[in-house]
Amino acid sequence: MGIHVRLSGIRFESDATERAFRESFRNGGRLGRWVLLGSVASLTLGAPLMGPLLLGSPHTAYQAQIDWMWLIVAPMIAFGFVTLLRREWYAWSTPAMFAMSVAGILYLSRLTLSLTAAGQPQPLTALTLFTLLFCVLSRARVLAGLTMVALTLTVGAVTVQWATVPFHARDIFVFLFMCFIGITATTSVEMTARRAWLAREALIWTATYDGLSGVLVRGAFEEHMEPVLRQAARTRTSLCLLCLDIDHFKQVNDQYGHLAGDEVIRCVGEELRVACQRPLDIAGRMGGDEFLVAFYDVDREQAVVLVERLQTRLRRLQVRDDQLAAISVTVSIGVTACVPDEQTKLRDLVNQADHLMYQAKRQGRDQYCCSSVVSPPHTTPSASEPHDDSEPGLRT
Numbered sequence: 001m002g003i004h005v006r007l008s009g010i011r012f013e014s015d016a017t018e019r020a021f022r023e024s025f026r027n028g029g030r031l032g033r034w035v036l037l038g039s040v041a042s043l044t045l046g047a048p049l050m051g052p053l054l055l056g057s058p059h060t061a062y063q064a065q066i067d068w069m070w071l072i073v074a075p076m077i078a079f080g081f082v083t084l085l086r087r088e089w090y091a092w093s094t095p096a097m098f099a100m101s102v103a104g105i106l107y108l109s110r111l112t113l114s115l116t117a118a119g120q121p122q123p124l125t126a127l128t129l130f131t132l133l134f135c136v137l138s139r140a141r142v143l144a145g146l147t148m149v150a151l152t153l154t155v156g157a158v159t160v161q162w163a164t165v166p167f168h169a170r171d172i173f174v175f176l177f178m179c180f181i182g183i184t185a186t187t188s189v190e191m192t193a194r195r196a197w198l199a200r201e202a203l204i205w206t207a208t209y210d211g212l213s214g215v216l217v218r219g220a221f222e223e224h225m226e227p228v229l230r231q232a233a234r235t236r237t238s239l240c241l242l243c244l245d246i247d248h249f250k251q252v253n254d255q256y257g258h259l260a261g262d263e264v265i266r267c268v269g270e271e272l273r274v275a276c277q278r279p280l281d282i283a284g285r286m287g288g289d290e291f292l293v294a295f296y297d298v299d300r301e302q303a304v305v306l307v308e309r310l311q312t313r314l315r316r317l318q319v320r321d322d323q324l325a326a327i328s329v330t331v332s333i334g335v336t337a338c339v340p341d342e343q344t345k346l347r348d349l350v351n352q353a354d355h356l357m358y359q360a361k362r363q364g365r366d367q368y369c370c371s372s373v374v375s376p377p378h379t380t381p382s383a384s385e386p387h388d389d390s391e392p393g394l395r396t
Helices: 015-026 030-044 047-055 059-063 066-085 087-117 124-137 142-162 169-208 218-235 249-256 258-275 300-315 346-362
Strands: 003-006 009-012 239-246 282-287 290-296 331-338 368-370
Touching: 003 169, 009 015, 009 169, 015 169, 030 066, 030 087, 030 124, 047 059, 047 066, 059 087, 066 087, 087 124, 087 142, 124 142, 124 169, 142 169, 169 218, 218 239, 218 282, 218 290, 218 346, 239 249, 239 258, 239 300, 239 346, 249 258, 258 282, 258 290, 258 300, 290 300, 300 331, 300 368, 331 346, 346 368
Parallel strands: 331 368
Antiparallel strands: 003 009, 239 290, 239 331, 282 290
16 A cells, blocks of 8 residues: 555545545644645734834835735635634635635735835845745645646746845845755655554554454444344344354364464455345354454345355455465354344344354354354343353364
8 A cells, every 4th residue: 555656646546545544634734724824814914013113124114015914814824713613614725725825925025015115124035934834734735736836936926026126146045945845745745644643554454453363443333233132122123143263273274274264254254245245244253263244234034055165265264374274164153133122232132143153063063053042132141150161172
């Protein structure tokens, strides 16, 4: 999942990844935009007060730009302020920040010309102030930053041409160097954001999905199942839970090696992901060679059909080790289906499916055992109940 720099901008190789990043990138940076808004407002609207007080600049130079400030700059600041107030308007904050910064640059250009004509020459680098703030704080994409730098260069060239007092070559060089810093800043901001987003997504994926089988880890499975269980209880919809355990998995590891065992886990996980086609169908790995699969709106009769179909697909798996030896894969499955209510706990369903899975193992493996209960289980087997792990060769 590489990052490419093209003429159209920086982007990920995958279109789906690029769309997800742009959505996240577009919705971020709210604090930086508030800082940018406050900086532009204070440095433009407050200039007529701060300039004469701090720099001893003549009031006439600021009075000459008062119309531009209130008719152009102030509305742009108000537009930016409004877009930051409500979440549904936030998508407009990027063009608002851009327009506000451009208005501020034009204002500084006009003010520089007025102060220069009044006998108080100003440095040309002042024009890059809002450019740098925009490139660093606005969290805009590279193309927006490059466009801002190009506009700054254009305004700077016009300012140099119209100035009554020529600017020093050193001043022009520093102005160009500050524009180059703006290009570097806007590129660095987006590249850093992309790398941070990739790292965060990778961390989320690692915490959510099992890296070997590709299905949910146990904690994520339980987290995803809770709202599904509540929805099934609220709508009085049947819910089916399967508990799968790979038969003779320890023998696979001992005979073919752990890499072959990992390949078996991977292939079984892939088949379970294929079986979960609907949004509320969930597959998870409980650890080792045991999996859980939940099917929403599936009753006992439909569950039997799904289980038989799944077992057939798993029997047809062609898993081979490094010596190309074929490894047969079978599973024992416990199936429980019920219409849950508000008292139904996921733990109770898991315990019942797990008990039925052990019963299928006792009966010879490579088969399923289905509950005939239609009401939701509300009791958990006690710790004193004999457990089937004590029987020789039961869980392999």
